Amino acid sequence: MIAVELLKLLRRPRTWATILLLDALPTLVAALLAFTDLAPRPGEGPVFLSAVLNNGSLFPLAALAIVLPLFLPIAVAVVAGESIAGEAQAGTLRYLLVRPVGRTTLLVAKLISVIVFVLIAVVVVAATAYVVGVSLFGVGSFEATTVSGTVLTPSQIFGRTLLAIGYVTLSMLGVAAIALFLSTLSDSPLAAALGAMAFLIASSLLLTLDAANVLAPYLPTRYWLSFVDLFRDPIRWRDITRGIGLQAVYVGVFLTAAWANFTSKDITT
Amino acid sequence: MIVTHALAKRYGQLHAVDGIDLDVREGDIYGFLGANGSGKTTTVRMLLGLVHATSGEIELLGQPMPSSARTVLPQVGALIEGPAAYGHLSGRANLLLFDAAGRGGSRRTRRTRVGDALEQVGLAGVGRRPVRNYSLGMRQRLGLAGALLRAPRLLILDEPTNGLDPQGIHEIRELLQSLHAQGTTVFLSSHLLAEIEQLCTRVGVLDRGRLVLQEQLADLQKPTGRTVVHTPDAEAARVLIGEGLIEVLDDGALVIASGDAPAVNRALVEAGIRVQELAPQRRSLEQVVLEAAGSSGDRSVR
Amino acid sequence: MPLAALRRWLIVGVLVAVVAALPWAVGRIPAGSGNLSAQDLVQRIESSADQPYSGYAESAGGLILPITDSFSEIADLFGDRTKMRVWYVSPTASRVDAIGYTGETDVYTDAKGTWTWDYEAEEATRSLSTTAAVAIPTPADLLPPAVARRVLSNAAAADLTTLPAERIAGRSAAGVRLTPSDPAATVKRVDVWADEATGVALRVVIYGADANSALDTAFLDIDLSAPDSGLLTFAPPPNAQVQTDNGDLIGRLQQRGGVDALTLPDSLAGFPRTGDGGFSSVGVYGDTVTSFVAIYLPNRFSGSLRDTLRDAPTTVVEDVGLSTTSGPISALLADTGGRSRWLLVGTVTVETLVTASSSLLPLGTGR
Numbered sequence: 050m051i052a053v054e055l056l057k058l059l060r061r062p063r064t065w066a067t068i069l070l071l072d073a074l075p076t077l078v079a080a081l082l083a084f085t086d087l088a089p090r091p092g093e094g095p096v097f098l099s100a101v102l103n104n105g106s107l108f109p110l111a112a113l114a115i116v117l118p119l120f121l122p123i124a125v126a127v128v129a130g131e132s133i134a135g136e137a138q139a140g141t142l143r144y145l146l147v148r149p150v151g152r153t154t155l156l157v158a159k160l161i162s163v164i165v166f167v168l169i170a171v172v173v174v175a176a177t178a179y180v181v182g183v184s185l186f187g188v189g190s191f192e193a194t195t196v197s198g199t200v201l202t203p204s205q206i207f208g209r210t211l212l213a214i215g216y217v218t219l220s221m222l223g224v225a226a227i228a229l230f231l232s233t234l235s236d237s238p239l240a241a242a243l244g245a246m247a248f249l250i251a252s253s254l255l256l257t258l259d260a261a262n263v264l265a266p267y268l269p270t271r272y273w274l275s276f277v278d279l280f281r282d283p284i285r286w287r288d289i290t291r292g293i294g295l296q297a298v299y300v301g302v303f304l305t306a307a308w309a310n311f312t313s314k315d316i317t318t
Numbered sequence: 319m320i321v322t323h324a325l326a327k328r329y330g331q332l333h334a335v336d337g338i339d340l341d342v343r344e345g346d347i348y349g350f351l352g353a354n355g356s357g358k359t360t361t362v363r364m365l366l367g368l369v370h371a372t373s374g375e376i377e378l379l380g381q382p383m384p385s386s387a388r389t390v391l392p393q394v395g396a397l398i399e400g401p402a403a404y405g406h407l408s409g410r411a412n413l414l415l416f417d418a419a420g421r422g423g424s425r426r427t428r429r430t431r432v433g434d435a436l437e438q439v440g441l442a443g444v445g446r447r448p449v450r451n452y453s454l455g456m457r458q459r460l461g462l463a464g465a466l467l468r469a470p471r472l473l474i475l476d477e478p479t480n481g482l483d484p485q486g487i488h489e490i491r492e493l494l495q496s497l498h499a500q501g502t503t504v505f506l507s508s509h510l511l512a513e514i515e516q517l518c519t520r521v522g523v524l525d526r527g528r529l530v531l532q533e534q535l536a537d538l539q540k541p542t543g544r545t546v547v548h549t550p551d552a553e554a555a556r557v558l559i560g561e562g563l564i565e566v567l568d569d570g571a572l573v574i575a576s577g578d579a580p581a582v583n584r585a586l587v588e589a590g591i592r593v594q595e596l597a598p599q600r601r602s603l604e605q606v607v608l609e610a611a612g613s614s615g616d617r618s619v620r
Numbered sequence: 621m622p623l624a625a626l627r628r629w630l631i632v633g634v635l636v637a638v639v640a641a642l643p644w645a646v647g648r649i650p651a652g653s654g655n656l657s658a659q660d661l662v663q664r665i666e667s668s669a670d671q672p673y674s675g676y677a678e679s680a681g682g683l684i685l686p687i688t689d690s691f692s693e694i695a696d697l698f699g700d701r702t703k704m705r706v707w708y709v710s711p712t713a714s715r716v717d718a719i720g721y722t723g724e725t726d727v728y729t730d731a732k733g734t735w736t737w738d739y740e741a742e743e744a745t746r747s748l749s750t751t752a753a754v755a756i757p758t759p760a761d762l763l764p765p766a767v768a769r770r771v772l773s774n775a776a777a778a779d780l781t782t783l784p785a786e787r788i789a790g791r792s793a794a795g796v797r798l799t800p801s802d803p804a805a806t807v808k809r810v811d812v813w814a815d816e817a818t819g820v821a822l823r824v825v826i827y828g829a830d831a832n833s834a835l836d837t838a839f840l841d842i843d844l845s846a847p848d849s850g851l852l853t854f855a856p857p858p859n860a861q862v863q864t865d866n867g868d869l870i871g872r873l874q875q876r877g878g879v880d881a882l883t884l885p886d887s888l889a890g891f892p893r894t895g896d897g898g899f900s901s902v903g904v905y906g907d908t909v910t911s912f913v914a915i916y917l918p919n920r921f922s923g924s925l926r927d928t929l930r931d932a933p934t935t936v937v938e939d940v941g942l943s944t945t946s947g948p949i950s951a952l953l954a955d956t957g958g959r960s961r962w963l964l965v966g967t968v969t970v971e972t973l974v975t976a977s978s979s980l981l982p983l984g985t986g987r
């Protein structure tokens with residue numbers, strides 16, 4: 050069933066259109082940077098963007114930082130919101146279920162296909178950004194400075210970029226699970242995606258409020274930017290492990306809720 | 319093949335399906351008749367485990383549903399409320415995905431199976447065109463092909479000829495009859511009397527959530543013990559028949575209280591009355607259904 | 621709702637409850653029973669300067685300081701949440717990283733002084749050490765061990781009481797409360813929790829007159845083994861700007877104004893002089909948490925400070941100048957238009973500062 054879902058994902062033109070769109074923004078930023086040479090100061094604008102002018106091989110990170118706060122979660126919310134509700138709306142859900150495909154199996158397969166989507170999207174964005182970054186900015190001395198002021202070798206940059214890709218992918222799991230849950234509640238993919246996005250926007254907003262500090266450790270967006278910690282020296286694992294744990298909790302809770310709702314639901318579309 | 323006991327589905331105060339006892343036997347082509355909104359679709363969905371029954375029991379192929387869905391449903395083909403497919407893929411790609419989704423069905427024979435199913439419904443030649451560009455009739459055929467993929471023992475079809483032209487309807491009818499001849503039991507839900515009358519061996523009539531009739535079609539249509547006579551000499555005939563005349567139909571036909579048509583014929587002819595048409599009376603399915611159901615289910619229920 | 625569905629949602633409910641209760645349950649793990657007396661604990665805390673540790677601490681300040689723009693980092697330090705990673709071996713071998721979302725400022729301390737790395741400015745600054753008792757505060761000064769040692773030094777035994785032990789950063793921490801008895805004190809109480817075995821302070825909370833803490837600094841993670849010494853050395857990366865700075869705050873002030881020979885009194889408002897910050901024109905009076913510093917101000921600098929103070933909403937006009945308070949901190953700019961101007965800042969009442977200024981104003985040369 051998982052293979053079937055992956056096949057469906059990969060053969061849908063919309064999947065690739067979304068990834069293409071995700072790719073467009075960092076590429077545009079790179080082009081603008083290269084032609085105007087107006088780099089933001091360090092600490093301003095997206096993380097690592099200032100360092101890119103010296104070393105193009107850091108651009109994948111800057112690209113991730115660009116898509117992470119908004120573009121990527123929107124794409125995930127749309128794809129995950131589509132998962133069940135989209136099948137319901139097209140009417141194919143009832144045929145899958147009488148094939149029969151177990152409802153729980155279907156949910157898990159959908160979640161995995163969303164994860165694969167995120168992974169593909171993130172890897173494509175990073176790979177494009179690497180090519181764009183290296184060709185527009187060169188790689189300078191091949192080395193880069195960490196946030197802590199130490200020097201990274203090219204292989205360390207590569208390794209830590211891979212870790213960052215993994216972390217960003219895991220960070221999207223919470224959104225995916227929320228959207229998947231909403232997708233079992235509503236028969237409209239749009240409503241599910243919008244609901245998940247509303248949740249994210251609320252979470253980002255609450256993070257900026259001191260009054261909501263009590264809630265902060267529970268908000269799904271709390272540890273998103275912690276992938277920066279991979280570029281401190283030594284790597285600061287505290288927020289990264291917490292971020293992963295938090296995403297695991299979100300997946301656990303919302304996937305269980307999705308399961309409870311979906312397996313109890315009358316399929317009338 | 320399908321047995322339900324006091325199957326019921328309530329939505330709040332509304333009794334969509336109100337305690338029905340279906341009995342579909344092996345080898346039947348069962349016509350499940352009912353107006354729109356009578357609870358047909360809800361019943362079909364409950365049979366297939368899509369909708370959870372409020373109360374009552376369902377047995378499919380002798381096993382309880384929905385608890386045995388994993389073993390029962392692979393032997394059941396279904397078309398529920400119109401076909402559905404992924405618009406951006408071709409019909410063949412859709413069926414390949416659909417076949418791969420469920421358990422069972424070996425990977426090696428998948429292409430052959432899909433090819434055969436498309437052949438059966440007359441879609442073998444449509445090529446790689448995406449389903450989005452299919453006509454309603456083609457989609458309907460594709461849906462049927464999906465139901466036939468695993469050579470099911472039981473076919474549950476909801477309005478299978480919807481959107482087809484007369485030629486298409488004829489083809490589907492022949493297809494179902496040949497499948498039936500090979501031993502497939504067919505459960506056909508429809509609001510079209512004619513379709514069921516032409517195809518089915520057994521009929522169940524649903525009205526406002528209640529099963530008001532369930533019988534062999536042949537029993538419903540057996541002679542009523544009366545004879546219908548059309549004659550240009552109506553007055554003479556009336557005089558002759560006297561007490562035996564039950565009623566005069568709108569088109570002037572006389573209904574006579576005797577099932578012995580040859581005897582009636584001889585009596586009339588011997589009395590010099592010209593007989594234009596003479597036949598034992600049979601009830602049409604329409605009459606049966608109208609009598610059983612009372613009135614249209616489109617009327618709101620309470 | 622059918623029974624099966626009810627059961628499924630019950631599972632969801634139980635799961636949510638478990639997940640929500642987990643942090644609460646971890647917080648309930650009982651702390652050890654501290655048998656240490658308050659004095660013993662304070663002694664242990666004071667003598668813990670050579671206990672190595674590494675970890676992560678956060679401090680939250682509730683102070684709003686009306687400070688000129690050139691010292692805005694100090695205002696952030698006391699008014700905001702500061703997140704610090706720390707590796708500590710001894711007072712002359714440590715590293716403290718103040719972490720932000722998009723960068724960090726790291727201070728490496730070695731025997732000769734400090735390296736400060738500012739990622740966002742791409743700037744590495746070498747400062748040679750001064751022994752000044754009065755210097756610009758850095759994040760390192762907000763770490764619980766540093767705050768605890770400063771606050772508890774020479775604390776009177778009568779002012780100390782024992783607090784129940786708590787679990788902090790996963791360790792059992794014994795608690796002590798300092799309640800200054802001096803009527804001039806603006807700090808009403810200080811709660812300190814420290815690791816029982818080593819005396820490393822794990823949390824310090826300082827309260828002013830109101831119920832909210834003026835400063836709350838605590839470790840969230842701590843490891844009491846010696847950190848890898850490789851982490852404590854700093855070499856400026858290529859591309860970075862490197863500069864040298866000998867500048868602590870007071871040094872900067874005194875250089876601007878030119879130092880005049882001044883003799884400050886040995887006691888002010890009943891507080892003995894306990895330090896001079898390395899400058900004759902600076903006096904530190906009092907100790908533990910009830911103390912203040914008096915700084916002679918050159919003309920140019922006092923003007924801008926006066927303007928800043930005048931615009932601050934909490935400022936009060938006194939006979940001898942302008943005063944302001946924020947939490948337990950009081951400040952007085954004593955300036956009667958006469959020969960000298962003095963800045964007095966400390967954790968004593970404004971009245972105390974006014975009394976002190978009356979002995980200072982006749983001093984100085986005025987330019």
